[in-house]
Amino acid sequence: EAGVAQSPRYKIIEKRQSVAFWCNPISGHATLYWYQQILGQGPKLLIQFQNNGVVDDSQLPKDRFSAERLKGVDSTLKIQPAKLEDSAVYLCASSSYILAGVPAGELFFGEGSRLTVL
Amino acid sequence: SQQGEEDPQALSIQEGENATMNCSYKTSINNLQWYRQNSGRGLVHLILIRSNEREKHSGRLRVTLDTSKKSSSLLITASRAADTASYFCATAPYNAGNNRKLIWGLGTSLAVNP
Numbered sequence: 001e002a003g004v005a006q007s008p009r010y011k012i013i014e015k016r017q018s019v020a021f022w023c024n025p026i027s028g029h030a031t032l033y034w035y036q037q038i039l040g041q042g043p044k045l046l047i048q049f050q051n052n053g054v055v056d057d058s059q060l061p062k063d064r065f066s067a068e069r070l071k072g073v074d075s076t077l078k079i080q081p082a083k084l085e086d087s088a089v090y091l092c093a094s095s096s097y098i099l100a101g102v103p104a105g106e107l108f109f110g111e112g113s114r115l116t117v118l
Numbered sequence: 119s120q121q122g123e124e125d126p127q128a129l130s131i132q133e134g135e136n137a138t139m140n141c142s143y144k145t146s147i148n149n150l151q152w153y154r155q156n157s158g159r160g161l162v163h164l165i166l167i168r169s170n171e172r173e174k175h176s177g178r179l180r181v182t183l184d185t186s187k188k189s190s191s192l193l194i195t196a197s198r199a200a201d202t203a204s205y206f207c208a209t210a211p212y213n214a215g216n217n218r219k220l221i222w223g224l225g226t227s228l229a230v231n232p
Contacts, residue, residue, distance in 0.1 A: 004160075042206055042222035043161070056219050091160055102148050102218045103210045109153075109160035 002026065006092050006110035014118055018080035021113045025074070025094030031055075033107065034067055034077050035091040043091055049075065050098065082117045089114045124207055124223040132231050137194040139226040141207030142187075148210040150183060150190050151220070155204045164192070164205075169212060197230045204228070 005024040013019050025032050030051050035043035046065065047057040051072040060067070064083070069075040079086055089112040097105030123142050131137055141150070149168045153161040165181045167174050167190065174181050180193040194201055204227050208220040 040224075042224050044222070045219050048219060093161075102212070103151075103220050104148060106151065106163035106166055107153075107161075107220070109162070111160045114158075 004092055004094055004108050004110035006090075006113050008113055009111060010114050010116075012116045012118065013082055015084055016081040018078065019082060019115060020079075021077045021090050021092075021115075023075045023077070023092030023110060025092070026096075026108055029094035029096045029108070030072070031095045031098050031103075032069055032075050033091075033093040033095075034075070035093065037089045037091055037112070039088075046077070046090075079115075082115075084117050087115055087117045124205070124226045126226060127224070128227045128229075130229040130231065131197055133197060133199055135197055135230075137197050137201070137228055137230070139192045139205050139228070141190045141192070141209075141223055143190075143207075143209045143221070144188065145209075146212040147185075148212045150181075151208045151210070152179075152181060152190075152192050153206045153208065155206065155225070157203070161206065194228075197228075199230050199232045202228060202230045 007022050011019055032049045034046040036046050037043045046060045047067045048055040049069040052069045065079055067077045091109055091112045093107040093109045095107045125140050147169050149166050151166045152164040155161045165174055165176050167181050167183045178195045183190045204225040206225045208222045
């Protein structure tokens with residue numbers, strides 16, 4: 001079974017520039033997550049999709065971050081314009097088992113996209 | 119807010135020793151999950167324990183859950199250098215209304231010295 005695919009693995013940009021990350025979840029997984037992980041911290045949920053609908057985006061800085069999951073499969077996370085504090089690893093995860101909206105099974109993570117904003 | 123809190127924050131042991139990490143949480147849970155993250159890599163799921171379970175094993179891993187104390191522990195027996203990684207606990211809330219996302223701790227950094 002193929003895992004969660006993410007690209008690019010690394011990206012360096014200047015502040016105020018834009019960047020986009022792509023994620024292809026495990027086939028058949030209805031739930032897709034984007035997390036931000038700053039060095040030395042745990043993952044912070046940015047947005048959760050169930051199929052192509054948004055379940056939770058309460059911690060997504062909507063003035064600069066956007067995400068979409070067209071057709072309920074792969075997803076793109078965009079940052080525009082980037083700030084220095086956006087330097088982090090952006091992790092995509094997917095899962096197949098949600099019970100009453102609660103993650104009831106394991107999440108499968110991609111390798112992450114490491115963003116450096118200069 | 120971060121519900122899961124792991125301790126210790128960092129742990130250094132010799133190969134062959136056992137490593138124990140703890141996770142505390144604040145609200146009722148549906149399940150608690152442990153993940154491992156090697157440096158520069160994504161997270162890998164280790165074990166999921168449901169609120170009605172007290173102990174689970176997987177190979178050299180043993181997880182316990184004490185819902186009365188709102189805590190869990192992860193024991194790695196006979197550690198190996200390859201176990202060097204950060205370990206995170208994540209809790210799935212029980213009947214939490216709109217707040218249904220996994221709550222992650224800050225992680226325990228484990229170093230296993232050859």
